[in-house]
Amino acid sequence: MSAFEELGVMPELVKAVEELGWMLPSPVQAEAIPLILGGGDVMAAAETGSGKTGAFAIPVLQIVHEALRQRVRSGAAASSSGRGGGNAGGGVASPAAECVLSTEDRDLHLAVSSDGCTAQSRSEKSWGGVRATMGVFASCGGKVYYEVTVNDEGLSRVGWSCSTAALDLGTDRLGFGFGGTGKKSHQRQFDSYGEPFGKGDVIGCMLDCTGGGSVSYSKNGRHLGEAFKLPPHLQSQIFLPAICLKNAEATVNFGVTPFAHPPPPGFIAMTKAPAAWIAAAASAAAAATSSTAAAAAADGSKPDCIILEPAKDLAEQTANCFTDYGKHLHAPAIRTGLFVGGVDAVPQIRMLREGVHIAVGTPGRVIDFVESGKIPLDQVRFFVLDEADRLIADNPDVVTKIYNRLPKGGTGVNRLQVLLFSATLHSTEVKDMAAKICVNPILVDLKGKDAVPETVDHVLVRVNPAEDRSWLQSKPEVFTDGCHAVDCIGPSTATTRECLSEATKRLKQRLLQRLIDTLRMEQCLIFCRTNYDCDQLERFLNSLGGAGGGGGGEGGFRGKMESGKENPYSCVVLAGARSMDERRAALSAFKDGDVRFLICTDVAARGIDIKELPYVINMTLPDKSEDYIHRIGRVGRADTMGLAISLVSEVPEKVWYCSVKGLKPWLAPDASNTKTTDKGGHTIWYDEKALLGAIETRLGRSIPSMSEDLSLPAELAERLAAGGDKYGQQRGGGVSQEVTAHLEQIAQNVQHLASLEWHVQTSFLRLKQRWQSAQG
Ligand SMILES: Nc1ncnc2c1ncn2[C@@H]1O[C@H](COP(=O)(O)OP(=O)(O)OP(=O)(O)O)[C@@H](O)[C@H]1O
Numbered sequence: 001m002s003a004f005e006e007l008g009v010m011p012e013l014v015k016a017v018e019e020l021g022w023m024l025p026s027p028v029q030a031e032a033i034p035l036i037l038g039g040g041d042v043m044a045a046a047e048t049g050s051g052k053t054g055a056f057a058i059p060v061l062q063i064v065h066e067a068l069r070q071r072v073r074s075g076a077a078a079s080s081s082g083r084g085g086g087n088a089g090g091g092v093a094s095p096a097a098e099c100v101l102s103t104e105d106r107d108l109h110l111a112v113s114s115d116g117c118t119a120q121s122r123s124e125k126s127w128g129g130v131r132a133t134m135g136v137f138a139s140c141g142g143k144v145y146y147e148v149t150v151n152d153e154g155l156s157r158v159g160w161s162c163s164t165a166a167l168d169l170g171t172d173r174l175g176f177g178f179g180g181t182g183k184k185s186h187q188r189q190f191d192s193y194g195e196p197f198g199k200g201d202v203i204g205c206m207l208d209c210t211g212g213g214s215v216s217y218s219k220n221g222r223h224l225g226e227a228f229k230l231p232p233h234l235q236s237q238i239f240l241p242a243i244c245l246k247n248a249e250a251t252v253n254f255g256v257t258p259f260a261h262p263p264p265p266g267f268i269a270m271t272k273a274p275a276a277w278i279a280a281a282a283s284a285a286a287a288a289t290s291s292t293a294a295a296a297a298a299d300g301s302k303p304d305c306i307i308l309e310p311a312k313d314l315a316e317q318t319a320n321c322f323t324d325y326g327k328h329l330h331a332p333a334i335r336t337g338l339f340v341g342g343v344d345a346v347p348q349i350r351m352l353r354e355g356v357h358i359a360v361g362t363p364g365r366v367i368d369f370v371e372s373g374k375i376p377l378d379q380v381r382f383f384v385l386d387e388a389d390r391l392i393a394d395n396p397d398v399v400t401k402i403y404n405r406l407p408k409g410g411t412g413v414n415r416l417q418v419l420l421f422s423a424t425l426h427s428t429e430v431k432d433m434a435a436k437i438c439v440n441p442i443l444v445d446l447k448g449k450d451a452v453p454e455t456v457d458h459v460l461v462r463v464n465p466a467e468d469r470s471w472l473q474s475k476p477e478v479f480t481d482g483c484h485a486v487d488c489i490g491p492s493t494a495t496t497r498e499c500l501s502e503a504t505k506r507l508k509q510r511l512l513q514r515l516i517d518t519l520r521m522e523q524c525l526i527f528c529r530t531n532y533d534c535d536q537l538e539r540f541l542n543s544l545g546g547a548g549g550g551g552g553g554e555g556g557f558r559g560k561m562e563s564g565k566e567n568p569y570s571c572v573v574l575a576g577a578r579s580m581d582e583r584r585a586a587l588s589a590f591k592d593g594d595v596r597f598l599i600c601t602d603v604a605a606r607g608i609d610i611k612e613l614p615y616v617i618n619m620t621l622p623d624k625s626e627d628y629i630h631r632i633g634r635v636g637r638a639d640t641m642g643l644a645i646s647l648v649s650e651v652p653e654k655v656w657y658c659s660v661k662g663l664k665p666w667l668a669p670d671a672s673n674t675k676t677t678d679k680g681g682h683t684i685w686y687d688e689k690a691l692l693g694a695i696e697t698r699l700g701r702s703i704p705s706m707s708e709d710l711s712l713p714a715e716l717a718e719r720l721a722a723g724g725d726k727y728g729q730q731r732g733g734g735v736s737q738e739v740t741a742h743l744e745q746i747a748q749n750v751q752h753l754a755s756l757e758w759h760v761q762t763s764f765l766r767l768k769q770r771w772q773s774a775q776g
Pocket of ligand 1: 020021022023024025026029046049050051052054055067316548606607608611632633637638
């Protein structure tokens with residue numbers, strides 16, 4: 001059994017992740033997958049690149065697939081009998097329909113076998129109940145039978161109940177049970193009936209829908225007499241086979257295989273009943289809700305899961321992960337839809353009409369579609385906030401509005417599960433929101449505070465224009481942001497705040513070039529503060545590349561070189577101001593290794609997964625310390641070593657400031673107004689030393705600096721050399737620490753087994769020798 005199977009993951013999903021080369025679940029996966037499969041709300045905080053997407057995607061896919069299979073089975077039965085002209089109420093099943101125990105309509109702690117015939121509940125404290133996927137119209141005028149075989153010594157109660165009855169059979173007015181202690185139960189009234197039963201006994205459960213209706217039982221083929229008469233108010237209801245167990249196991253037979261004892265005269269097996277008698281459980285339950293809901297529920301076309309992501313690119317990546325992990329799930333296949341803004345809504349609406357089971361999107365587009373009724377929510381059972389802290393900080397209203405509209409599904413297996421994931425999940429806002437939208441969430445917190453993975457080395461390059469005067473050189477030409485366009489910059493003003501600020505910007509671009517050359521960077525992700533900074537850096541790198549950057553037209557693939565890999569400075573841009581097509585093309589060119597540098601804003605700070613990326617550079621520190629953790633977490637993923645370098649100015653830098661959301665001050669009509677915002681302009685003074693202080697406080701450690709010749713701090717260089725590690729490659733020669741730990745764990749057992757095997761073999765050979773010599 002593989003390590004993923006041990007977590008309860010179904011073989012189709014295990015196969016898919018093994019094809020991706022995942023040998024063992026990562027720690028967050030090992031913790032979160034069983035919790036989600038068990039039905040809990042989960043808040044998971046784990047380092048960047050530690051496999052959080054798989055930790056929620058795998059169990060979500062599994063549960064959604066199970067639910068869908070169940071619906072398709074029930075829906076198919078309902079529609080085929082509908083075509084046969086049966087009951088006008090719809091939801092009438094074909095006689096050949098497969099009636100099994102439901103994996104949906106059960107208590108969480110009761111397990112149902114994959115063939116839907118055996119139920120097991122190992123709780124000694126509480127009863128676990130389950131109903132069948134088909135029911136019988138009490139008004140059908142027929143007589144139906146099914147059998148239950150008790151497999152062990154625990155307690156069992158068997159019988160019939162309506163789809164809305166308590167799963168604890170016989171404890172309300174909608175259920176009728178017969179228990180192993182020899183009692184019949186209805187409305188919590190337990191009266192002596194028949195005789196006790198236990199392990200090995202076969203109980204026949206009869207529903208007689210003639211003459212007002214009654215329920216009776218047999219034990220090992222012996223009829224025990226009528227147990228209940230159906231009260232008049234229940235004679236229009238649908239009754240489903242139901243059992244409940246306490247630390248027990250039982251197997252049902254609805255008639256697919258021969259019965260242990262023949263049904264009493266006039267009774268027929270559930271599965272042999274005419275179509276007009278039988279109703280699918282899903283239809284029975286759906287009938288209680290709106291008719292449109294029932295219709296769509298039957299074909300399973302509404303989302304079961306809503307996943308919010310803070311950025312379009314990340315949403316697309318997550319949707320692709322769902323498609324990849326779920327590729328072996330068939331009959332039915334899972335359909336994942338992507339719902340992000342900035343692109344034509346029509347194909348997305350069409351997709352919703354065709355049916356989507358997992359909806360992944362960004363807050364704006366998702367709330368638009370929810371409020372206009374395009375994304376129906378009445379079937380949703382998972383609400384996932386990936387990068388939850390960012391979503392909650394930026395879009396608390398959207399999160400709350402969507403949550404308020406979701407069906408909560410009670411406390412059984414259909415209850416809504418809320419999952420919050422991030423590498424930085426420790427803010428007060430997250431805790432407050434979790435208190436509102438989660439029910440007893442289980443915290444999977446692998447470090448207890450925000451942490452940087454061991455595979456990420458991070459260093460600073462201090463930028464001090466007062467000491468480094470190379471900014472006065474005219475070559476290579478740099479392209480700064482124009483915040484000092486109206487200031488007097490030059491040797492004569494070299495000590496003014498404005499001049500030092502402009503000098504910092506010039507030095508940073510030149511330092512970037514030196515870093516690229518010194519470290520012989522094959523690939524690097526470069527973070528800038530604004531869209532405009534990205535444009536200017538792109539110009540700078542293109543000018544170094546000497547080819548002026550191919551394309552560059554409106555909507556074109558700016559910066560892509562004919563042969564990107566040969567150009568040591570080839571670059572593309574991924575930033576909010578670029579179109580979705582351009583962003584997609586840029587990311588894929590970078591992932592494919594066609595270009596060396598991906599210049600980006602913080603839209604790429606979270607979640608974006610680029611395999612074996614060796615370097616990240618921060619041209620400017622982010623103004624939120626948690627974003628630093630996410631940015632540098634683009635390297636050091638999946639046990640690959642990576643280096644993050646931050647250029648940090650020793651002096652304040654004047655930068656553009658968007659006081660109105662969406663406003664690009666460098667494009668504003670009064671863009672020449674470079675005064676600070678308190679003086680009616682569009683700039684602020686940015687203090688990177690203070691930002692660095694906040695980051696170091698958050699991490700609880702100081703970040704080492706590179707030396708002037710841009711070599712690594714000694715401690716890092718030594719550690720790297722000792723481990724034989726290289727940035728962009730798996731640490732420890734390709735075997736992950738988890739795999740090593742796992743191998744160490746099983747080594748002892750393997751040795752023990754080997755020695756047992758040796759003893760068995762040698763004693764067999766000795767015996768054989770003795771026998772041969774005895775034979776002469
Ligand atoms: N069990 C595993 N074994 C090997 N590789 C894995 C495993 N789980 C995930 N990965 C790989 O690790 C990389 C990072 O995974 P993922 O993107 O899910 O990380 P994350 O924790 O969500 O990171 P972030 O915090 O940046 O969003 C991916 O390339 C993924 O394919």
